[in-house]
Structures are given as structure tokens and as C-alpha cells.
Amino acid sequence: VALGHDRRHPEPVAEVAPQRQHQPAGAHRGQAAARLVTRLAEGRTGVHTTVVPAPLWPAGVFRAGVEEDARLTVATAQDGRTTVCLATPARSTATGDPADDGLCTRLAQATVLAAEPLLMYQVERHVALTLQRSFLPRPHKLPHLPGVDIVARYVPASEQAEIGGDFYAALRTRDGVLTAVGDVVGHSLDAATVMVEIRHALRAYCVDESDPVVLATRLDRMLQEYHPDVTATVCLTLLDPGSGRVRIANAGHIPPLILRDGGGARYADACGPLLGLGLERPPATECRLHPTDRLLMITDGLIETRGIPLTTSMEQLRTAAAGAPAGLDGLCDVLLGCFGQDREDDIAMLALRLG
Known part of the structure; x- marks a missing residue:
């Protein structure tokens, strides 16, 4: 049984060798053992070994239903916060062979070196997710915008993938x-932090400016000034609910998909350089929405797949969207069902129509 603990978190992490059949009680034994190891490691550094008598060690950890003394080799990382323990039945080392001691010590040290960056990554991922979920509006709490119906979806990447922006x-x-x-x-806490800055900057610029090209230019300058090594993509649309006129400024992003009544779907002809490069921005692309039309905006996390050209994935999305049911919620749900399973990147999606 190997027990790892990061002291930045109140609960230890336990990995227990599986029994022949998975039993919930095994998890409880593992957690009890982890709490005991945490107490033994408190205030200590380096590697040390101790024997825990059977009455203090959870029964059944090594063999189901059997109480055994436990020989623990506890290693603490240099940061003083990450602890790993190698636990074996004391009876297996009763000979006291120094070679056994050295092997357990080296194994515990190697494990803590591997566990330390893993636990640090888990902490960073949790912080990045918290940032995104705290600063992005909940889909069901989007602001009421007269004349427009809007729905949004946000799906973080799978647990095995890194957090993006x-x-x-x-x-x-x-x-x-x-x-x-x-x-x-990029995929890191830094990407999530810059995402928050871009979003807040956009909100501030919108107080006295609405032209999407001007807004894209200002965001571009903001990145050059404060984050010269960062680039970002963004698509901005300005919709006049009264006339249905749409102006689009695209900075290296997938253009909006416009779905016409009757099943037709096409991408808006809008392109432009990424934010953060300081390049000249093209004029806005204009189109018009009819009352029955829908406009869909996504991030590439929904469709991008390794080994498949993005243009191919975009065409697959266009075909699926054209056949999706009427309405905004149905459109988003169908596309997430088709493309949004176990993605390696975050997914952001926004759909709107005239209300």
C-alpha cells in the first residue's frame, strides 16, 4: 500500500492495492491508514521507518480480515508538504535485512519525487478551474438582453487534460x-488568469465602445502591453436586435456558424490575426439575421481532434448543426452529445437568435 499526502489539503490521498473484489470498506481502511501516516509524518523531514502494532493499524489492509503489524517507511519531499509512505507487513521484514531497509528507503524516496509534481499539478488545475467557474457567468444566469435570446455552455476538459483559457x-x-x-x-493556470483579464478588459471597453474591430484592437494592445508572450483567439459579434444586422470581428478564431430556417448552415466569412501580434485588423464582416435564424459561436475544444484537419471537423460540425432540432438549447445539447465527450480541451459555446 502506498499513501501520499499533500499538506495543502486537509484530506490525505490513499492508493490501496486492490483486493480480488472491490469492497467499499477497503477505501475506508485506506483513508484510516492515510490519517495515521499523516500524524506520524507531522513535523518530520527526510525518510524514517517505524513499526505500527496491529491494534493501531487498520485490519485487512494487507490481507482481508487479518490484523498485522505494519512496517512504514515515510518520506517527505523537500517542500515539506508532500509525504509518501511505503507500508509492508512487519512479518515480511522480520529478518531485519539491511538490504530490505535500503530498498524500501529508495523506493519511498523515488515515489515522493514522482508524487510532488503530480500533486502540484492537481492543485494548479483546481485553482484554474475555480478561476474559470468563478468569472464565467453561469449559462442559466446570463444577463437579460432585450430583443435577443442567448444560451451558453461551458465544459472543462477531461480530468486527464490540462485547463485552458x-x-x-x-x-x-x-x-x-x-x-x-x-x-x-496554452494550457495552464497562466492561461486561465489571462482569460480573466481579457474578459474584464472587454467589459470595461464596452462601457463607451461597441465596434467589434475597435474592441479587438484594444484587446490586442492590452496583451502586447501586459502579456507580450501570450496570444489569444477571439470572435466578437455586435447584433442590432431591431434590424438583425450583425458585425463580426474575428481574431484567429473559428468564425460564427449561421443557421438559416429550413436547415441551411454556413460559416461567416470573417477572419483576422490572433490577438497579441500587433497586426492590422481587417474591417468587420457584416451579415443579417432573420427572426428564425440562429448564430452559433464555439471554441475549437468542441471539435479539434489530433490527426484530423480542423477544416474537416468544422464541416462535420456544420452538417450536424444543420440537422439539429429547432431552438437554442436543443442545438447546443445535440452538438455536445455529438462532439463533446472526453475532450482534451475546454469547450465554450454560445448560441443566439432574435427574441
């Missing part, structure tokens, strides 16, 4: 409704 926004401006979907390049 995907975001979405829906904002009221003096000239209509501004929507944005974007992605900070």
Missing part, C-alpha cells in the same frame, strides 16, 4: 448586444 461573454452596449467567444493559447 476558454471564455464567453454576452454584454449590452449602446449599439446592441455584443457577444464574444475566445481562447487564450
